[in-house]
Amino acid sequence: MASSEEDGTVEEKENNNKKRTKSALATAWLTFYNIAMTAGWLVLAMAMMRFYIQKGTHKGLYRSIARTLKFFQTFALVEVGHCAIGIVRTSVIVTGVQVCSRIFMVWFITNSIRQIQNEESVILFLVVWTVTEITRYSYYTFNLLHHLPYFIKWARYNLFIVLYPLGVIGELMTIYAALPFVRRSGMYSMRLPNKYNVSFDYYYCLIIVMLSYIPLFPQLYFHMLRQRRRVLHGEVIVEKDD
Amino acid sequence: MWHVEILDAKTKDKLCFLDKVEPNATIGEIKSMFHKSRECHLSGKSLKDEDVLQHLPVGTTATFYFRDLGAQISWVTVFLTEYTGPLVIYLMFYFRVPFIYAPKYDFTTSKHWVVHLACMCHSFHYVKRLLETLFVHRFSHGTMPLRNIFKNCTYYWGFAAWMAYYINHPLYTPPIYGEQQIRLALIIFLFCQIGNFSIHIALRNLRPPGSKTRKIPYPTKNPFTWIFLLVSCPNYTYELGSWLGFTVMTQCLPVAFFTLVGFIQMTVWAKGKHRSYLKEFRDYPPLRSPILPFIL
Numbered sequence: 001m002a003s004s005e006e007d008g009t010v011e012e013k014e015n016n017n018k019k020r021t022k023s024a025l026a027t028a029w030l031t032f033y034n035i036a037m038t039a040g041w042l043v044l045a046m047a048m049m050r051f052y053i054q055k056g057t058h059k060g061l062y063r064s065i066a067r068t069l070k071f072f073q074t075f076a077l078v079e080v081g082h083c084a085i086g087i088v089r090t091s092v093i094v095t096g097v098q099v100c101s102r103i104f105m106v107w108f109i110t111n112s113i114r115q116i117q118n119e120e121s122v123i124l125f126l127v128v129w130t131v132t133e134i135t136r137y138s139y140y141t142f143n144l145l146h147h148l149p150y151f152i153k154w155a156r157y158n159l160f161i162v163l164y165p166l167g168v169i170g171e172l173m174t175i176y177a178a179l180p181f182v183r184r185s186g187m188y189s190m191r192l193p194n195k196y197n198v199s200f201d202y203y204y205c206l207i208i209v210m211l212s213y214i215p216l217f218p219q220l221y222f223h224m225l226r227q228r229r230r231v232l233h234g235e236v237i238v239e240k241d242d
Numbered sequence: 243m244w245h246v247e248i249l250d251a252k253t254k255d256k257l258c259f260l261d262k263v264e265p266n267a268t269i270g271e272i273k274s275m276f277h278k279s280r281e282c283h284l285s286g287k288s289l290k291d292e293d294v295l296q297h298l299p300v301g302t303t304a305t306f307y308f309r310d311l312g313a314q315i316s317w318v319t320v321f322l323t324e325y326t327g328p329l330v331i332y333l334m335f336y337f338r339v340p341f342i343y344a345p346k347y348d349f350t351t352s353k354h355w356v357v358h359l360a361c362m363c364h365s366f367h368y369v370k371r372l373l374e375t376l377f378v379h380r381f382s383h384g385t386m387p388l389r390n391i392f393k394n395c396t397y398y399w400g401f402a403a404w405m406a407y408y409i410n411h412p413l414y415t416p417p418i419y420g421e422q423q424i425r426l427a428l429i430i431f432l433f434c435q436i437g438n439f440s441i442h443i444a445l446r447n448l449r450p451p452g453s454k455t456r457k458i459p460y461p462t463k464n465p466f467t468w469i470f471l472l473v474s475c476p477n478y479t480y481e482l483g484s485w486l487g488f489t490v491m492t493q494c495l496p497v498a499f500f501t502l503v504g505f506i507q508m509t510v511w512a513k514g515k516h517r518s519y520l521k522e523f524r525d526y527p528p529l530r531s532p533i534l535p536f537i538l
Contacts, residue, residue, distance in 0.1 A: 193413040198495035 026087040031144045033078070038137040040072035045130045062110065062117040062126070069126070073106050102129070104209075105171055112187065113178045121177065125170030128163045135159060157228040164224065168217055175210055182206060244295060244302050246272060251309035265296035272306070314385035321375040324394045328402030329368040335406035336361045347412045354416045356424050360409050360492050363431055367484065370435065378442050380449045401500045409492050417493040424491055431487030438480035440466035445477070458523050471527070472535035474516040478508040479533055509533050 044065055051061045076099050082088040083095050110122060139156045142148040182188075188202040246260040263272065270291030289298070289306075298304065336357075340348045352358070408414065417423040444467045448457045461468045469476040485501040512533035519526050531538060 192408075192411060193415050195415050195418060195493065196495040197408045197411070197415055197493060199408070 023087075027144060030082070030087060031141065034137045034141040034144065037072065037076070038134060038141055040068070040075075041130055041133040041137065044068055044072065045134065048126065048130065058120065058123045059118045062122055065126075066111065070106055070111065073102050073129075076102065105174070108188075109175060109178055113181050115181045116174060116177045119174055119177050121170045121173035123170075125167050125174065128167035128170060131159065132163055132167070153231070157224075157232055160224050160228075164217075164221055168213060172210055172213060175206055179203065179206060244304065246295070247303065247305045248272075249305060249307050251307040257308060263295060265294075267295045269293045269295075311387060313388035315388045315391055316385050317381045317383065318375060320386060320391045320394060321379075322372060323391060324398045325368050325371045325375065327395055327399040329365060329372070331399055331402045332361065332364050332368075332406040335403070335410040338410065342407070343412055350412075352410060352412075352414065354414060356416050356491065357409060357414060359424065359428065360488070363428070363488060363491070364406075367435065367488075370439065374439070374442055378446050380446055380451070401496070401503075404496045405492075405494060405500060408494050408496055415493070417491070423493070427487045427489075427491035429487075431484050431491065434480040434483035434487060437466040437469070438477055438484060440464045441469075441477040441480060444470075456522065458519065458526060469535075470530075472530060474519055474530050474532050475508075475512040478512050479535075481508060482533070509538060512538075 047065050047068065048061060051064050052058060055061075079088070080092060080096050080099055083090050083092040088095075105125070110117060116122065135152065135155045139148070139152050142152055183203045186202075188200070188205075190196075190198065190200045192199050243261070244263045244265055246263045247256065248258040248260070249255065250257055260272070268291060269289045272295070273291065295304065335342060338347050338350055417427075444462055444464070445459060447462075448459055449455055459470055461470045466480075467476070469479065473479050482501070482505050485497070485504060489497045489501050509532070516530070516532035
């Protein structure tokens with residue numbers, strides 16, 4: 001009897017230890033991840049600046065940083081995993097949508113439609129993304145280390161006011177510029193007749209994507225504004241709930 | 243006489259204080275004093291209209307929390323609307339109503355007999371659903387939130403249009419394995435339609451008319467219900483089977499997508515139902531899975 005009681009308490013202690021070590025492991029991983037991503041986007045920023053200073057033009061800039069961009073932006077998919085297993089307290093869907101829209105821009109627009117890679121709008125959204133991501137990942141890093149400098153917090157919750165609309169403009173202009181090339185090449189499209197009895201027109205898909213920015217952008221923007229008021233000014237805003 | 247205090251579930255504001263309530267008053271009677279559809283719960287536990295005041299775990303002063311569920315619509319209305327849409331929409335594509343396909347195809351018919359068969363199956367499926375809504379189903383809840391009708395109709399009507407467009411298209415390609423494939427698919431489809439109907443009848447017979455009692459469903463004399471031995475929600479299992487049959491019959495990717503999305507949703511519902519069966523009945527058969535025997 002006594003030994004089984006002992007076993008019981010030992011098991012309990014082990015479970016508590018497991019919980020504590022799991023969250024210590026999670027914290028360690030997240031810290032490493034956020035430092036790595038901050039570093040990655042810093043590298044991108046410096047590569048972009050160096051290219052422009054050396055060459056004096058933005059033509060060819062995308063090609064020079066394409067591989068690094070693809071690596072770090074794609075790696076951000078693990079953030080969806082973080083939300084799914086619960087080590088980050090954000091909605092899986094919100095994170096999923098944000099990461100997917102980035103993946104879409106990188107892989108399905110800029111990477112695959114070479115003719116638009118030298119557009120100015122590409123540089124616009126690349127600059128916006130770089131500044132945003134460096135701010136965001138360093139914010140998370142400092143937060144995890146419990147030493148958050150106020151200027152990082154300020155940057156995270158203020159820069160977006162200008163950067164977010166600029167980024168949207170850059171992305172939309174890029175997709176718009178890509179449209180004629182998509183139509184001409186018929187890429188990613190499937191026509192009837194075929195044995196799957198389905199058709200897909202990438203051209204019209206892109207138009208729908210562009211239109212979807214209209215309802216989505218204001219929602220995300222106002223969500224960020226509400227977050228800003230709560231974090232910076234301690235205001236509690238009761239949201240209309242269902 | 244009892245006192246009943248009613249608070250808003252979200253803001254905790256005092257909405258109402260009733261000081262002369264009969265001990266044998268039901269929750270439904272207390273609710274009717276508000277003239278609005280509201281959900282009533284007792285610090286976390288949701289209550290039913292039939293619950294009687296003196297049988298609740300409260301003293302002679304009870305505190306209830308009311309939550310306004312918003313505009314409601316009856317389940318029957320929602321079902322009828324969401325099922326009539328696909329029926330009508332599919333037929334519009336089948337008869338090649340103008341402005342869908344190129345003008346030279348207006349009001350023509352497909353030269354493939356599987357297209358006619360598919361139309362009959364699809365229409366039969368939704369007519370069956372409409373009749374079941376009117377004459378078979380016994381609903382636990384009278385109403386659901388109004389916004390659901392927009393969500394549900396978009397889903398059903400949207401997918402129906404997407405599928406029907408390709409199946410009835412002048413450039414439709416019939417199944418690669420021809421008659422064999424179509425015949426097998428038709429058998430699966432009909433088998434599962436009968437199965438699905440049998441389950442609906444069996445579930446209806448569990449519940450006497452007008453009541454809201456809950457019992458464990460068991461296999462009956464009808465062989466189609468023997469699947470209850472292995473599955474908690476065989477109606478969903480048969481529904482999946484019907485749509486798999488339809489997918490094979492039409493060999494159409496949009497139909498496969500529709501089947502997949504439906505399967506995911508039904509699995510979520512089946513798991514929920516399975517869990518609530520396990521919670522409510524101590525003696526629930528352990529061999530049963532929510533939707534797929536032994537797998538899911």
